[in-house]
Amino acid sequence: MEGFITNSSTYGEGFDEVIARHLGGSKLMRSLTEALRPNSSSVLNNTSLCKVDVVPSLHDYYKAINVAGITLFSCGAAGVVLILFLYIDTLRHIIRNAPSPVKTHSAFVLGVYPVVALATYCAIIVPRAHLLSEAVTQGMFMASMYQLFCLLVAYCGGEAELIRRVKPDSLNPRVGPCCCWPCCCLPLCSVNKRNVRQLRLLVLQLPVVQGLVYMVLLVMWAEEESLYHVNYMYFQPVVVCSILFGIWGISMTMKMLAEVLKDHHMQAKFMVLQMVLLLAKLQGLLARISVWSGLMPCKPPITPSVYGNLIYNTTMLGEMVILMILARLLYKKEMPQLGLADNKDPRLQEIFTIVDKLPRTLEKIIMKEQITNGTLKPLPSPESDGDQRRM
Structure with missing residues (x-):
């Protein structure tokens, strides 16, 4: 890029000398020479935009x-x-x-x-x-x-x-x-x-x-x-x-x-x-x-x-x-069940049954202890409820 600009400026100076030699170097011709001379700054800008890694705004x-x-x-x-x-x-x-x-x-x-x-x-x-x-x-x-x-x-x-x-x-x-x-x-x-x-x-x-x-x-x-x-x-x-x-x-x-x-x-x-x-x-x-x-x-x-x-x-x-x-x-294709869902091991099935029944068993034990200690009164039976209504 620098060589291109240098050659352009050298060409511009040679052009000036030719014009001055043949036409006497008047003011009008000097302005014409400046207009015809290649613009090195514009060449520089256009060349810089063509750099490989430059990304525009x-x-x-x-x-x-x-x-x-x-x-x-x-x-x-x-x-x-x-x-x-x-x-x-x-x-x-x-x-x-x-x-x-x-x-x-x-x-x-x-x-x-x-x-x-x-x-x-x-x-x-x-x-x-x-x-x-x-x-x-x-x-x-x-x-x-x-x-x-x-x-x-x-x-x-x-x-x-x-x-x-x-x-x-x-x-x-x-x-x-x-x-x-x-x-x-x-x-x-x-x-x-x-x-x-x-x-x-x-x-x-x-x-x-x-x-x-x-x-x-x-x-x-x-x-x-x-x-x-x-x-x-x-x-x-x-x-x-x-x-x-x-x-x-x-x-x-x-x-x-x-x-x-x-x-x-x-x-x-x-x-x-x-x-x-x-x-x-x-x-x-x-x-x-x-x-x-x-x-x-x-x-x-x-x-x-x-x-x-x-x-x-x-x-x-x-x-x-x-x-x-x-x-x-x-x-979106149908998938088979996960590992535990299709397990047929009887020991695991027994464990699952015990785990399912465990909360209800614990609830019954706690209620019995509360009734024994007197902290929870037992629910009235249907027969006693009927006797009270007759009275």
Whole structure:
């Protein structure tokens, strides 16, 4: 850019000398020369607007929007409304038909689609909200992944019932993405309270670690945007390791519960949720590569970065509509009863009968003690009541 300005100013000086030599350098010709000389400040401003990482203000962004942009905004709003409608309809079905222990977890897992849709739509209409939208998408997915783990445990009837129903040595750590290679020789683990708690911690670290990372990135971006761009890649190993360990934990859990929850469609529910992360990461990387490689056009004030983010967020919004439809079909299917409801163990049935009868038995014992101590008078019998009426 500096070389371009320098060459322009040199060309302007040579033009002055030619005019002065041939036309005598009158005042009129000097003013004409100034008018014809290239304006270096305007060249500087136009070139600075074409910087890859420059994001225009909201006022400049809306001034550059044409009919195609308005159509895009309208279609995005329609997509958000459709996702909200599907979510509310599915939530009503869950509240009416699902067992109580799974209602909250199911509603939270399904909430990832409307939240991501709203975040991406905000990034479409406000370009400088893209980083915040990315943080919300990442955080909501990680929290939903932990809620999916809790949902699988709730399908079993709780941790104690999960440990009782699965096979003793069915916890296999040789699953993807961390231990799927042939040289992995980790032994099978027993299913006990300690190992189930470790599985929970592997998944729980996802929202904690990702939240801390994005909080630091947002602070850098608020302090100075260039600081964020310089340090963004240094945080990616932490993000990737956290995601790999979290998915490893949920994969071990699903393989352990494959026989117990074979009618709960847990693999399909996990894939529909996992697609949110895969699409967000892969498409975000492709958008950045297209911007860095110069594939995106530059039409100030719309810079290549704005074009890349706009394509990414629009694609994500359309994909959230498709994933919400698939999730609605999965969560509206009939589910079998929870673990304790279909238990035929006679010892447990006897315990349930005793627990049901216990309050009435305690009430009778307390009433007898009160009658014996004289603190409570016994109710009159029907015969004595009839004698008093005759008298």
